[in-house]
Amino acid sequence: MKILPVIVIxxxxxxxxxxxxxxxxxxxxxxxxxxxxxxxxxxxxVRIGYFGTFTNQQVQANALTPSGITALNSDxxxxxxxxxxxxxxxxxxxxxxxxxxYSSLPGFxxxxxxxxxxxxxxxPVNNPLTTVTQTAIGYVPFANLPxxxxxASDVSPGVSIDISxxxxxxxxLLAGTYISASSSSLNPIFGTANHAVQLANVSxxxxxxxxxxxxxxxxxxxxxxxxxxx
Amino acid sequence: xKTNRSLLRQLAAITALLLPAVASFAxxxxxxxxxxxxxxxxxxxxxxxxxxxTFTTLGMTNAVAxxxxxxxVTGSTTLVDLNSTWADNAYxxxxxxxxxxxxIVSGPGAGTTYDVSATSASAHTLTLTQPLASNIxxxxxxxxxxxxxxxxxxxxxxxxxxxxxxSTTADQIQLFHNNxxxxxYYQTSGLGGTGWRQSGAPFVDAxxxxxxxxxxxxxxxxxxxNTSVVVQGAxxxxxxxxxxxxxxxxxxxxxxxxxxxGTSNLYTAxxxxxxxxxxSTxxxxxxxWNGTGFNVxYYQTSGLGGIGWRQTGAPFVDAxxxxxxxxxxxxISRSGAPFNWIAPQFPASFN
Numbered sequence: 001m002k003i004l005p006v007i008v009i010x011x012x013x014x015x016x017x018x019x020x021x022x023x024x025x026x027x028x029x030x031x032x033x034x035x036x037x038x039x040x041x042x043x044x045x046v047r048i049g050y051f052g053t054f055t056n057q058q059v060q061a062n063a064l065t066p067s068g069i070t071a072l073n074s075d076x077x078x079x080x081x082x083x084x085x086x087x088x089x090x091x092x093x094x095x096x097x098x099x100x101x102y103s104s105l106p107g108f109x110x111x112x113x114x115x116x117x118x119x120x121x122x123x124p125v126n127n128p129l130t131t132v133t134q135t136a137i138g139y140v141p142f143a144n145l146p147x148x149x150x151x152a153s154d155v156s157p158g159v160s161i162d163i164s165x166x167x168x169x170x171x172x173l174l175a176g177t178y179i180s181a182s183s184s185s186l187n188p189i190f191g192t193a194n195h196a197v198q199l200a201n202v203s204x205x206x207x208x209x210x211x212x213x214x215x216x217x218x219x220x221x222x223x224x225x226x227x228x229x230x
Numbered sequence: 231x232k233t234n235r236s237l238l239r240q241l242a243a244i245t246a247l248l249l250p251a252v253a254s255f256a257x258x259x260x261x262x263x264x265x266x267x268x269x270x271x272x273x274x275x276x277x278x279x280x281x282x283x284t285f286t287t288l289g290m291t292n293a294v295a296x297x298x299x300x301x302x303v304t305g306s307t308t309l310v311d312l313n314s315t316w317a318d319n320a321y322x323x324x325x326x327x328x329x330x331x332x333x334i335v336s337g338p339g340a341g342t343t344y345d346v347s348a349t350s351a352s353a354h355t356l357t358l359t360q361p362l363a364s365n366i367x368x369x370x371x372x373x374x375x376x377x378x379x380x381x382x383x384x385x386x387x388x389x390x391x392x393x394x395x396x397s398t399t400a401d402q403i404q405l406f407h408n409n410x411x412x413x414x415y416y417q418t419s420g421l422g423g424t425g426w427r428q429s430g431a432p433f434v435d436a437x438x439x440x441x442x443x444x445x446x447x448x449x450x451x452x453x454x455x456n457t458s459v460v461v462q463g464a465x466x467x468x469x470x471x472x473x474x475x476x477x478x479x480x481x482x483x484x485x486x487x488x489x490x491x492g493t494s495n496l497y498t499a500x501x502x503x504x505x506x507x508x509x510s511t512x513x514x515x516x517x518x519w520n521g522t523g524f525n526v527x528y529y530q531t532s533g534l535g536g537i538g539w540r541q542t543g544a545p546f547v548d549a550x551x552x553x554x555x556x557x558x559x560x561x562i563s564r565s566g567a568p569f570n571w572i573a574p575q576f577p578a579s580f581n
Binding site for chain 1: 279280281283396397398402404406409410411412413415419420421422428429430431432433448450478480517524561
């Protein structure tokens with residue numbers, strides 16, 4: 001009779017009473033560091049999901065600007081989100097087990113490639129996307145590591161992944177860098193034989209059109225001042 | 231997996247070794263349950279790099295710790311036995327942690343099971359975490375057994391056959407509880423020290439996680455070679471009441487003998503007590519892992535092909551004898567209200 005609680009839940013919603021399971025984390029020997037080399041602070045956001053239409057090249061092209069991040073997010077199909085420090089209680093690490101209901105993820109395609117996305121934000125609790133300052137996006141092709149694929153159905157076996165697998169020769173980091181050398185900021189967490197995924201800066205750059213207008217305006221101002229001097 | 235005949239030979243072979251231990255546990259009445267072992271055969275991946283999946287179950291119970299008859303049933307969650315000789319907290323852990331369960335073994339409600347959350351010597355009571363079935367009568371016989379745990383089945387130090395590692399390299403035990411797979415593994419590296427862990431909780435000891443006798447288990451193995459885990463215990467006797475929830479349940483054959491779809495009593499012609507019949511799309515389903523996906527069976531009551539057990543895609547082929555072997559796990563997909571699957575004892579007799 002151990003499943004009485006399940007019975008109660010299931011009566012409420014028959015179709016949603018099961019879920020695909022993904023365990024994911026940075027909890028083996030590889031942590032997450034920011035551009036200064038510091039372990040990524042707790043409460044910063046990490047996510048798994050996949051991009052709907054963007055190619056890898058488009059993800060790469062958009063990953064390092066705020067407007068690009070917004071565009072990526074609009075194409076993002078999220079399976080789960082967590083925060084640094086979850087279940088590990090330390091910066092630069094986390095461990096999470098996620099079992100969302102596929103029926104609660106409209107438009108989500110089972111069996112898709114799992115992408116990992118980490119964000120460093122100035123306001124990670126309330127506005128992790130609009131205040132993002134650094135990021136990393138990566139994955140291991142499921143052809144090389146089958147666990148990096150969302151379960152095919154609600155009753156398909158759960159999978160476990162960890163960012164240490166981004167050391168795989170076939171892994172792809174569309175933003176950020178895999179650091180094989182030990183990072184001193186991770187020593188207290190993982191010991192001295194650690195590795196890291198280092199975030200990359202997200203910085204505002206002018207749009208080409210507004211940049212051109214700015215240049216023309218500046219040139220005009222300089223010309224006008226020169227004319228007045230004459 | 232052992233055939234029924236070879237299994238019974240094994241049971242006979244070690245009964246003499248285990249019976250004295252069983253008798254020493256029993257406070258009131260010596261148990262006569264047959265004892266023995268079954269072997270969970272777990273597939274390796276042959277070096278493919280892909281996880282190899284084995285759906286299995288324990289197929290044995292722990293030896294009876296206590297058995298007697300109830301003096302009364304006070305309230306819905308209290309079992310009273312005025313002749314009991316148990317000590318306080320004998321059948322529960324600290325803080326009401328569940329370590330044992332009660333099975334009613336006679337009369338109405340036979341085969342139903344209930345976790346024990348408190349044991350009182352002075353009041354002669356067992357407090358249960360689930361309400362007793364309403365029709366259980368005073369004088370019903372009951373048995374108390376320790377639960378299996380991850381540590382008791384697979385070894386406190388993972389010495390019984392699975393490979394340890396980290397969350398991505400160790401063999402995994404996956405239980406389907408509360409609407410999702412819960413993943414367990416033996417951690418030897420990574421954050422959180424050494425020991426049994428649940429994925430997502432690397433610092434928390436999971437060795438005492440209960441594996442219920444009717445749980446189906448999914449073992450995901452990343453090692454090349456096959457392995458096996460031997461489960462020693464008592465053979466389940468008597469009928470068993472197995473809760474089937476709405477949605478999906480991952481269940482196991484609780485007996486140390488095979489049954490078939492036809493003999494399982496999963497279909498009773500009453501959707502309140504068994505699976506709902508229908509056609510391939512409307513009937514409740516029984517699903518067996520075939521290595522890459524699930525073979526799906528249902529009880530056909532309409533559509534082409536007549537009436538009876540069928541496999542999807544073969545509406546004319548009788549599947550009544552499709553086996554539910556020893557150690558087999560099966561998913562049940564139930565669209566209606568929950569019910570209790572009353573599985574008859576297998577084998578029907580031990581003579």
